[in-house]
Amino acid sequence: MKEKLIQLNEQQFFIRLVPIVMLLLMAIGFNIATDGKFGDIRNLRLIVTQAVIIATVATGAVFIFGTGNVSIALGATTAVTAAIIAKIYLMTESVVIMVVAAIVVATLIMILTAILSTVLKVSVIFVSIVMMVMFLAILQTILGAGTITLPYAMTSALTNANFHYIAFVVYFILCAIIFHFTGVGRSIRFIGSNKICAKQSGIFLDKYLMIAFAIAGVGVGLAAIMTSIRTGTIGVGTASSLNMDVVLAIVLGGMSVFGGTRSYIYAGALGALTVTLLNNGLLMVGISPTILQLVRGIFFLTLIFAGQKRPDRLPDNEI
């Protein structure tokens, strides 16, 4: 029995349970603290609706994180894509063109980030810092001093047709298949574990980085549509906290920011639910938005610290 438990521990079984336990404990705690208001069906529905945008971006971002890279331009990419597709919709009044444009624009922007990183041999995080600043400037140029408003008829029709949920579920299933059941996912995770070994195993690092960004780009495109139809208005503040939410979601979902073979596609979705639940719950118990950011920060750093733990092993790797 003891040996079995040790084996499960070695396979990180218990670590994988932590995010689920954490989510449940939070939910129970907030429900008690708010005298059951937190568990109200309307509130839970609100949490899920809010979480689905983060979950969509985070699910794609798992591919990028899996390679051991971190991008902080996901929120800015979502915002600039939302602004572009809003303009396109207002010109064409076609939902189909808007959806296709969202996916194409976001994917191209993401691939551009990957190309700059691979061609210039600059780490993804540094390229994404530049891209984030640039996209925010582009967003301001597109919007000028105002905002873009989409017709209520279109946004409500898509909302009522459950576009959010259908798009997320289809995207999540496809991502899960690619990440866990194909050579692409395996290769991406292997790159995150050891880049040199991956290269010497015939895995093209640049190619898989492009693929990871392209897949994440599809998620960003879908999230841009969800963001547009949820608020109906695109402004400079659109998706401003999305990037932090996504990174926090991935970490809260139980994935290491260092990527590698211990990466799981569900981390993004599970974490997105936890982040939204945390935001919602803390606000409901009366925590001020400033303290909320502090709590999120503490959570993030604690989990990054925990994620750095490596197995007890010898420096020369020999028993």
Next chain:
Amino acid sequence: MEVMKNVDYDQPLIQVNTLSKHFGVTIALNEVSFEVPKGVICGLVGENGSGKSTFASILAGIIEETKGEIYFEGKLWKPSNVLEAQKNGVAMIVQETGTLENVTVAENIFLGQEMMFSNGIFISRKKMFAAAQEILDELEIKSFKAGTPTHRLDMQDRKLVEIAKAMYWKPKVFIVDETTTALSHTGRELLYGLMKKLTENGTTVLFISHDLEELEEQCHIISVLRDGDFVGTLKRDEFDTERLKEMMIGRNLEGNYYHADDEGYSDEVVLRAEHITTLTDLLCFNVELHKGEVLGVGGLSDCGMHTLGKALFGAEKVLDGEVILGDGTVINNTKTAVEHKMAYMSKDRDRESLALNATVKENIVSIAHKANQVLGPIISFKKEAEHAQKQINDLSIKCASEKHLVSTLSGGNKQKIVFGKWIGVDSEILIMDCPTRGVDIGVKAAMYKLIYDMKKNGKSIVLISEELPELIGMSDRIIIMRDGEISGEIKRSEGLSEQKLINAML
């Protein structure tokens, strides 16, 4: 068999009392008790996974024991970290690299001790460099200076930095863990001389090596561990290679594990390098590999043979010339190489050939995606598990399960995983760079058999090795390299001597 359980000296320097160490389900040391006297070179041998490095790591303060205790100079020894152990007289140089890349040699030597050279709030680099240079001069290390950036040094020189670092502390116990495999002849001589000098001054050297000949030459006593248990200690006048092997393995091992017969190889050229030039080492280099041939490549460690292995596999940029397969395919990247059933095993196994934080299965199947597909690109978990399990069984990889993390396995088992990864996809051309580095004689014998079986099955092998007996024993043809060029080519023949190869090297 009569084996002395403890060496007969008045006062042992180190006393080990029922010492145990567990790594998860793996028992690395199982209630081991023995003693090591003062002022001797004590060899520590055992198969991979026998517990040698674990014991050394506990003694050096790198890891903590699970239970039991060590007494050092009669007092309970429980250092909380490496620095504390070093300050109190136990220094260790480890099997894999223990230096930082982005700092100078001097900064590596005085890592964590920079305040010794402080001028108020500033560190005097001048003083630090002078002190480091003094140590290097004392050790007669001339191939680099105290101010040399460490990333410019090769594996051998980095080992010398570690030795210099250990020497600063004037240790009472100096642990050398599988270091000589990374050293050339000159480096080894330097280390042997140092070990002798240290013992004359009363220091005890704990010398871990898989090279029994080396141990028998250098040690005063040899202690043997097997599967985490202490087997016994032999004094110098009792040294006998066969007896040591039997103590290590617990059974008789055939004296000659190289292949004796000369079956030759086909005339068909499967891989050739045509006038290849690389950024470092190789200049207009030509070589041919035939079907069913084991081509040995030897030379001093900086002769370019390691670069050749990478260049043949497409892992090193070829600036001029081409590496071409028998069918005319040009190998200019690793992807093309793998797609054409080529395999490469790096000398730097932990850094380049394995993902240490991944499982045994994840490493073995990392290049076998196509082989395990069931429906288009969809991979079957079941097929993958069977694929990994087959290699675990065929190669007798010692692990709790396919989900065992590679980082916790011994060197020999890790190397078996590398073999399994390439054998599993039926590689036809295998480039092996020092495949038996740091593995014990039992695993070595198994690997030689494997290489010979592959040769018999028509596989072509480039065997890059720093061990001359291995080259002579395994190769159909040997090329010796010097300064990036072929300085000699020798065919397999009766009575081929190491001297002939050494003459070509120097």
